[in-house]
């Protein structure tokens with residue numbers, strides 16, 4: 503779907519994107535994660551043919567020239583553009599007219615459908631200049647969906663939305679993805695990427711420092727976390743398997759939490775909770791980027 507090879511963009515002495523090899527496969531929900539200023543917008547602009555690379559290669563939907571496949575891509579980049587004095591519907595009508603491939607006969611129905619999808623169905627005729635930032639984001643997303651694209655490229659799509667709005671967009675993007683649309687989005691929010699994406703690329707100072715399926719990144723560590731009022735007793739029962747302890751929480755080396763649970767309960771100790779330990783995306787990102795990566799925002 504999207505591959506880049508050694509993709510680089512310099513602005514004078516600044517290397518905004520530094521030799522990035524992106525690999526986005528058909529059906530992915532790919533989260534491109536990095537702190538502000540790490541080069542996300544510049545990369546998205548290059549994918550859409552809005553900025554020329556300094557060096558390196560891009561292939562989007564099988565084409566080396568993004569402009570050739572733009573009709574199959576829905577996109578939204580920072581601060582979606584709209585005519586401020588016109589209504590959202592009017593803006594979408596103009597956009598639809600400007601593009602190729604949209605049948606006039608079905609235009610009205612398609613516009614109502616995308617407004618519905620993004621939660622703007624009941625919006626009245628007021629001009630876009632009176633919209634909140636969240637409404638503008640939704641309108642930008644509606645515009646991206648107009649041509650039922652195979653690929654969505656979105657730069658910080660939940661910027662300005664409240665938690666409810668973020669959840670709605672997450673559900674919408676998941677539903678679109680499940681019906682066949684590949685989604686590539688940039689974000690500085692770990693929680694957003696963790697909850698939405700199937701694959702993660704982490705960018706730091708223009709460099710891609712990590713690219714992996716989320717399930718693989720969050721694979722079990724091989725430890726089971728047991729919380730018990732009988733932690734002392736359990737610690738005494740274990741034969742060298744206790745890896746760490748934090749009060750009533752025990753970190754036990756064991757491959758199967760269900761089996762361990764059965765053994766503990768069978769041995770007459772009480773278990774308040776038991777889970778296979780998995781690293782959080784935050785831990786994985788911090789390990790990949792080292793100190794200073796706290797600039798990636800861990801909160802929603």
Ligand SMILES: Nc1ncnc2c1ncn2[C@@H]1O[C@H](COP(=O)(O)OP(=O)(O)OP(=O)(O)O)[C@@H](O)[C@H]1O
Pocket residue numbers: 513516517518536537538539540541542543544545690
């Ligand atoms: N047109 C430009 N001219 C000069 N420098 C630029 C230009 N565009 C971006 N940069 C610089 O390139 C670097 C990457 O910027 P970019 O906007 O791509 O990052 P970002 O990760 O999208 O950040 P944000 O989330 O804040 O938009 C920054 O240092 C920025 O100042």
